[in-house]
Amino acid sequence: xxxxxxxxxxxxxxxxxxxxxxxxxxxxxxxxxxxxxxxxxxxxxxxxxxxxxxxxxxxxxxxxxxxxxxxxxxxxxxxxxxxxxxxxxxxxxxxxxxxxxxxxxxxxxxxxxxxxxxxxxxxxxxxxxxxxxxxxxxxxxxxxxxxxxxxxxxxxxxxxxxxxxxxxxxxxxxxxxxxxxxxxxxxxxxxxxxxxxxxxxxxxxxxxxxxxxxxxxxxxxxxxxxxxxxxxxxxxxxxxxxxxxxxxxxxxxxxxxx
Numbered sequence: 001x002x003x004x005x006x007x008x009x010x011x012x013x014x015x016x017x018x019x020x021x022x023x024x025x026x027x028x029x030x031x032x033x034x035x036x037x038x039x040x041x042x043x044x045x046x047x048x049x050x051x052x053x054x055x056x057x058x059x060x061x062x063x064x065x066x067x068x069x070x071x072x073x074x075x076x077x078x079x080x081x082x083x084x085x086x087x088x089x090x091x092x093x094x095x096x097x098x099x100x101x102x103x104x105x106x107x108x109x110x111x112x113x114x115x116x117x118x119x120x121x122x123x124x125x126x127x128x129x130x131x132x133x134x135x136x137x138x139x140x141x142x143x144x145x146x147x148x149x150x151x152x153x154x155x156x157x158x159x160x161x162x163x164x165x166x167x168x169x170x171x172x173x174x175x176x177x178x179x180x181x182x183x184x185x186x187x188x189x190x191x192x193x194x195x196x197x198x199x200x201x202x203x204x205x206x207x208x209x210x211x212x213x214x215x216x217x218x219x220x221x222x223x224x225x226x227x228x229x230x231x232x233x234x235x236x237x238x239x240x241x242x243x244x245x246x247x248x249x250x251x252x253x254x255x256x257x258x
Contacts, residue, residue, distance in 0.1 A: 021193040028192040034085040055094025058101035151252030168222035225255040
């Protein structure tokens with residue numbers, strides 16, 4: 001039913017072409033951490049493995065084998081252990097199978113009493129009054145969090161002192177720049193199916209400041225360059241005579257083409 005629903009949608013079969021393109025990509029899966037398989041260097045990876053094993057155990061040791069659950073867990077495990085990004089596949093499916101195997105016969109639902117509803121309302125009120133303000137989940141707090149990882153101050157500088165494009169950026173910031181700096185078309189972003197392995201590899205080699213960066217046509221034609229300050233390329237361009245440093249902070253570095 002899900003397949004039929006997607007096919008009769010406005011995009012017809014085209015979403016499956018995107019999935020097919022992702023399945024053929026190789027380079028992106030080698031450099032993007034969330035697209036790599038589990039490394040078992042963190043406790044969460046072992047927790048996922050334990051949950052998957054418990055799910056298979058719960059399904060296989062029931063009196064009557066449920067073929068649907070077994071197939072569901074198998075597909076979810078193949079997807080989840082292929083990339084870190086899809087860990088939730090096996091976690092949700094396994095948790096559901098475990099809970100279903102432990103469930104007794106359903107008892108009649110008489111609804112919540114007024115005392116239970118009052119307790120829930122009191123707990124929510126206390127949470128909002130005392131716990132929520134401590135999370136700093138405000139517009140100002142969100143701005144501070146974004147500014148720690150993304151070039152907010154560098155972009156604000158470019159708005160005050162505009163430079164002619166085109167723009168050159170590192171791969172990780174493409175999506176953010178499309179949103180926060182829409183007046184400059186990005187050189188690349190995270191849509192790996194759009195750019196392909198060859199272009200991703202070229203940008204990665206340029207970011208690592210290998211000798212290939214000198215022949216990068218996107219960099220050579222750029223009017224303004226915005227890079228993560230920790231990238232080797234950001235350090236190399238400070239001594240490159242073709243570019244002049246116009247802005248720098250711990251997060252981002254901006255160059256103008258001379």
